[in-house]
Structures are given as structure tokens and as C-alpha cells.
Amino acid sequence: MKIDKNTINKIARLSRIKLDDKESEDYIKDLNSILDWVEQLNEVNTENVEPLSNISSSILPKREDLSNDSNSSEEILENAPDKLEGFFAVPKVVE
Amino acid sequence: MYKSSLKQTLKDLDTKKISIRELNQDYLNRIKENENLNVFIHFSEDNVLKQIDNLENDNSAKKLKGIPIAIKDLFCTKSMPTTAASKILENFNPTYESFVTQKLLDEGSIFVGKTNLDEFAMGSATNTSFFGNTINPLSKENEPLAPGGSSGGSAAAVAADLCLGATGTDTGGSIRQPASFCGVVGIKPTYGLCSRWGIAAFASSLDQAGIFSHNVEDASILLQSIAGFDQRDSTSAKVDIPNYFENLDDDLNGKTVGIPKEYSIDGTPMEISQIWEDAIKVLEKKGVKIKNISLPHSKYALPTYYIIAPAEASSNLARYDGVKYGFRSDEIDSLDEMYENTRAQGFGREVKRRILIGTYVLSAGYYDAYYLKAQKVRKLIADDFNKAFKECDFIVTPTAPSAAFPLNEKQNDPIKMYLNDVFTVPASLAGLPGISIPFGKDKNNLPLGIQILGKHFDEQQVFNAAVSLERSYE
Numbered sequence: 001m002k003i004d005k006n007t008i009n010k011i012a013r014l015s016r017i018k019l020d021d022k023e024s025e026d027y028i029k030d031l032n033s034i035l036d037w038v039e040q041l042n043e044v045n046t047e048n049v050e051p052l053s054n055i056s057s058s059i060l061p062k063r064e065d066l067s068n069d070s071n072s073s074e075e076i077l078e079n080a081p082d083k084l085e086g087f088f089a090v091p092k093v094v095e
Numbered sequence: 096m097y098k099s100s101l102k103q104t105l106k107d108l109d110t111k112k113i114s115i116r117e118l119n120q121d122y123l124n125r126i127k128e129n130e131n132l133n134v135f136i137h138f139s140e141d142n143v144l145k146q147i148d149n150l151e152n153d154n155s156a157k158k159l160k161g162i163p164i165a166i167k168d169l170f171c172t173k174s175m176p177t178t179a180a181s182k183i184l185e186n187f188n189p190t191y192e193s194f195v196t197q198k199l200l201d202e203g204s205i206f207v208g209k210t211n212l213d214e215f216a217m218g219s220a221t222n223t224s225f226f227g228n229t230i231n232p233l234s235k236e237n238e239p240l241a242p243g244g245s246s247g248g249s250a251a252a253v254a255a256d257l258c259l260g261a262t263g264t265d266t267g268g269s270i271r272q273p274a275s276f277c278g279v280v281g282i283k284p285t286y287g288l289c290s291r292w293g294i295a296a297f298a299s300s301l302d303q304a305g306i307f308s309h310n311v312e313d314a315s316i317l318l319q320s321i322a323g324f325d326q327r328d329s330t331s332a333k334v335d336i337p338n339y340f341e342n343l344d345d346d347l348n349g350k351t352v353g354i355p356k357e358y359s360i361d362g363t364p365m366e367i368s369q370i371w372e373d374a375i376k377v378l379e380k381k382g383v384k385i386k387n388i389s390l391p392h393s394k395y396a397l398p399t400y401y402i403i404a405p406a407e408a409s410s411n412l413a414r415y416d417g418v419k420y421g422f423r424s425d426e427i428d429s430l431d432e433m434y435e436n437t438r439a440q441g442f443g444r445e446v447k448r449r450i451l452i453g454t455y456v457l458s459a460g461y462y463d464a465y466y467l468k469a470q471k472v473r474k475l476i477a478d479d480f481n482k483a484f485k486e487c488d489f490i491v492t493p494t495a496p497s498a499a500f501p502l503n504e505k506q507n508d509p510i511k512m513y514l515n516d517v518f519t520v521p522a523s524l525a526g527l528p529g530i531s532i533p534f535g536k537d538k539n540n541l542p543l544g545i546q547i548l549g550k551h552f553d554e555q556q557v558f559n560a561a562v563s564l565e566r567s568y569e
Contacts, residue, residue, distance in 0.1 A: 034452055
């Protein structure tokens with residue numbers, strides 16, 4: 001078993017997702033079965049194979065160095081759950 | 096009530112056989128009659144009427160003027176909220192318009208509403224949406240069927256004739272599989288053909304926008320409208336967009352079709368193998384040379400995909416933190432508590448599963464064994480196609496391993512659900528264009544789909560083969 005209680009807690013913490021005990025149990029089961037299933041990739045010989053990260057072969061075109069202003073901070077803040085004096089607001093982080 | 100193809104409707108509007116208002120009023124009525132299908136996450140009659148008013152006062156010539164189009168609720172729209180079918184984006188009102196929807200607006204089309212999908216496009220049945228399941232319009236009474244997914248709402252909208260076309264996105268089959276389940280045409284173009292600007296990101300190296308329509312001609316008209324270069328998407332391609340519709344040519348004489356032997360999978364229903372054979376026979380009669388090809392790494396496409404897609408998703412979805420937009424939990428004793436509770440309560444089960452698996456395969460000590468390994472296998476899969484396309488002009492396969500299945504049938508077994516994408520995922524990994532067209536029925540009279548794959552940016556060949564098969568089948 002690759003994923004145990006400790007590992008799932010660690011991943012959940014890295015993902016910033018709180019899990020209850022029941023969820024942890026379920027995800028341990030799910031993730032182990034998925035990882036067992038993807039294990040079959042080890043059959044494939046990938047020696048000297050370059051990893052493919054971008055399928056697009058196009059060369060990045062340069063754009064003209066012009067400024068543009070498409071969003072106003074006021075508009076963007078409309079969607080914020082909490083805001084204060086033109087900024088996003090979050091719970092206090094320093095004492 | 097008016098019912099027709101996009102091509103015919105454009106003619107009827109042009110000759111004043113029907114007005115923009117009459118046309119859209121019929122579509123509005125049909126949408127209201129079909130509310131039980133739960134096709135739309137957002138629908139506002141007033142909004143549609145306002146768009147009609149605006150167009151009636153607009154004298155300029157526009158290619159899609161007055162045409163009712165449905166938009167997958169993954170595209171940011173200024174005039175309507177955008178949720179990605181997630182609680183975490185409930186009440187999000189984008190401050191900008193996605194590239195694809197802006198193109199459609201510039202052409203004068205009318206947005207009838209935002210369609211349902213699997214949460215953040217993660218699923219194959221449109222059953223992971225925070226806003227409930229969409230029902231396949233082809234369902235019999237009391238036996239609701241899944242519309243496929245993730246773009247199930249858009250596929251169902253076209254199938255129930257609630258619009259003349261719809262946008263979708265396809266990461267591993269999310270346009271082609273629901274098109275097959277709902278008996279409509281769905282095309283995922285080459286990666287990079289349509290800008291991803293303004294589409295909520297799932298797996299950025301795979302996500303691509305595309306089109307659902309009633310037939311291949313309509314798809315060729317609509318795809319041309321949404322394609323194009325955009326500097327705000329660094330993977331957007333600077334290629335000439337041909338007039339696919341004007342160039343449609345159903346004469347395939349002398350062309351070569353590739354038939355990949357690896358797509359004959361144990362356990363595929365007889366009916367699926369049968370329509371595949373039927374399609375090949377039709378092509379043979381049209382003078383197409385049949386070439387057996389091999390894509391030896393196809394069997395590794397699904398596990399490769401289910402490492403790469405969750406890895407990219409875990410990174411992309413980090414932005415949903417309860418700070419900038421959308422939902423924030425009430426339990427916020429500290430900043431970390433706020434993040435963890437917001438994401439725990441805001442994401443659904445499948446999305447959390449994928450974020451967790453993606454975080455695991457990217458975490459220190461596992462990156463090489465999983466993510467890097469998958470990227471290398473992806474290279475081999477892409478190379479298989481490159482080799483195959485030296486010997487053929489296009490490839491024909493089934494779209495999905497089954498017809499539409501009952502709602503919620505496979506919900507508890509993630510791997511079983513993932514197998515739905517077995518025929519669509521390889522081309523996604525290789526970034527190739529693919530279309531699904533209805534071709535034949537199963538024993539319950541449900542539609543089945545044939546998939547046609549083409550070379551990079553050879554959408555024209557894909558359309559030509561598709562229109563040829565479609566015309567021979569009708």
C-alpha cells in the first residue's frame with residue numbers, strides 16, 4: 001500500500017484541503033487503487049525518451065511592448081468574499 | 096416550432112422567412128419546456144430578450160447574427176455568471192469575456208445560457224456537478240440516461256434542440272464522448288487552434304475548446320468562428336484558419352484511412368465493433384484505401400492521462416483559495432483554516448480526489464516515478480501517431496466503448512468511469528484534432544459514435560471524412 005494515513009494527511013495538508021476521518025479512509029482506498037492501476041507504465045521502456053510537456057510546436061511570437069489595461073481593481077474586487085480599502089481581506093496572520 | 100440546421104437557419108434569416116425574434120422565441124419556448132433535463136446552470140429569459148433587442152437595432156452584417164448558441168459554463172462570460180459547476184465559484188461574475196465567447200459575440204450570436212458540466216470538467220457523465228445531473232434527452236421515461244461528460248449539458252442542449260450549436264471543452268474526450276452519447280456532432284480541434292484565454296483551466300497541456308452541432312456542416316461553420324491566434328494564450332497557434340465550410344469536399348477517392356488494431360479492445364460490445372466495420376466498408380466503397388496501422392502505446396494512454404491531468408489540475412486549482420472570488424467558508428479562525436475549510440467545503444468529491452492524486456504525483460520523491468514517467472510515455476504515444484500519419488490521411492475508430500449508460504451507474508468506481516475515455520484520450524495526449532459523428536444505433540436504439548482523427552491542424556481533412564460518412568449514413 002503506497003498511501004497510508006500519514007501520507008494522505010501530508011497530501012491533504014499540501015493541497016490545503018481538510019479531510020475528516022471518513023473521507024481520509026475513502027481517499028486512501030481510491031488513491032491506492034488508482035496508483036496500482038497506473039503502475040503498468042513501468043512496463044514501458046522510456047530510456048532516452050524526452051518528456052513531452054508541450055504539444056504545441058509553435059515558436060512563441062513576440063508582441064509589441066505596449067501597455068494595456070483591461071481590468072480595474074474595483075471590478076476585480078467585486079468578486080472578493082471580503083475586501084478592505086481597495087485590497088483583498090483575509091483573517092489576521094500576524095499577532 | 097422552428098427546427099432546422101444552422102446552415103438552413105442562416106438562409107431563412109437572410110431571406111426573411113423567419114425573424115431573429117421569432118427564431119429565438121421558439122428556442123426560448125423549447126428551453127422552458129425541457130427544464131426537467133437540467134441542461135443549464137444559468138438561464139435568463141430577460142437576458143436573451145435583451146440580446147434580441149440589441150441585435151434588432153444593429154444593422155451591420157454578421158456571420159452568425161441571431162443564432163442561438165449555448166455556452167459550457169467553463170467559459171468566462173461578462174453577461175452571465177461562470178461557475179465551472181462548482182460550489183467554489185458560486186456567484187462568480189467574470190470581469191472579462193473568454194476569447195471563444197467574444198468571437199461568437201462579435202459574429203452576432205445570441206447566448207441562450209450556460210450549460211451544465213462535470214465540476215471543473217472532471218468526469219464522463221455530467222454527474223459531478225454541484226448543480227445536479229443533466230439528463231440525456233434520449234432517455235426513456237423513468238430510465239434517465241447520462242449525457243456523457245464533461246460537456247454533457249452542451250451535448251444535451253444540441254440533442255434537445257435548445258440551440259443551434261454549443262461550445263464545449265475537451266481534455267480527454269469531454270466533447271467527443273458526450274456527442275456520441277447524445278447523438279450529435281462534436282469536434283475537438285488541434286491543441287492550440289482555439290485560444291484557452293478565459294476558460295477555467297483543468298489540465299492546461301490538454302484543454303482545448305470545441306463545438307457541438309446538429310451536423311458536420313454546422314460544426315465546420317462554427318469552428319471557423321471560434322478558431323484563431325491570441326497572444327494572451329502562450330500555446331495559441333499562429334496558423335491560417337481556412338473556410339472549412341466552403342472547402343468541404345466529400346470525395347475521398349484516393350485517400351488512405353488508418354485503422355489502429357490496438358483499438359480492438361477485449362470486452363468492447365459487438366455493436367461497437369460492428370459500426371466500426373460498417374464505417375470502414377462505407378469508406379472502402381468511396382475509393383478510400385484501408386491501411387492497418389499500429390499505435391503500440393495506446394494501451395498506456397489512460398494511465399498516462401490520469402497522472403498528467405490530475406497533476407496539472409492540482410496546480411491550476413490552487414487559485415481557488417477563498418480570497419479573490421467565489422465561496423469562502425465561515426470557519427476562518429486562521430488563514431490556513433480558511434484555505435483548508437474553503438477548499439474542503441467548496442470542492443466536490445471527484446475534484447478533491449484529483450487534486451490529492453495530482454499533489455501526490457508531483458510531491459518530492461515521487462515526481463520522477465510518476466509525472467516525468469508519464470510525460471515520457473506521452474512522447475511515445477505522440478510519436479506513434481506521427482509515424483502512423485506517414486501512412487494515412489486520417490484515422491477512424493469508435494468514439495466510446497458503450498452507448499449512453501444509466502445515470503450514476505459507474506459513480507462509485509473511479510477507474511471504471513475513467514475507461515469511458517479509452518478511445519478519446521490517446522489523441523488528446525498527442526494534441527490531434529478529432530470529431531465524433533453519430534453512426535448507427537445499439538439494440539436499445541441509442542446512438543453510437545464514430546471518431547475521426549486527423550493530423551495537427553488538418554481539421555479540413557477531418558471534416559471532409561466526417562461529412563462523407565455522414566452523407567452516406569443519412
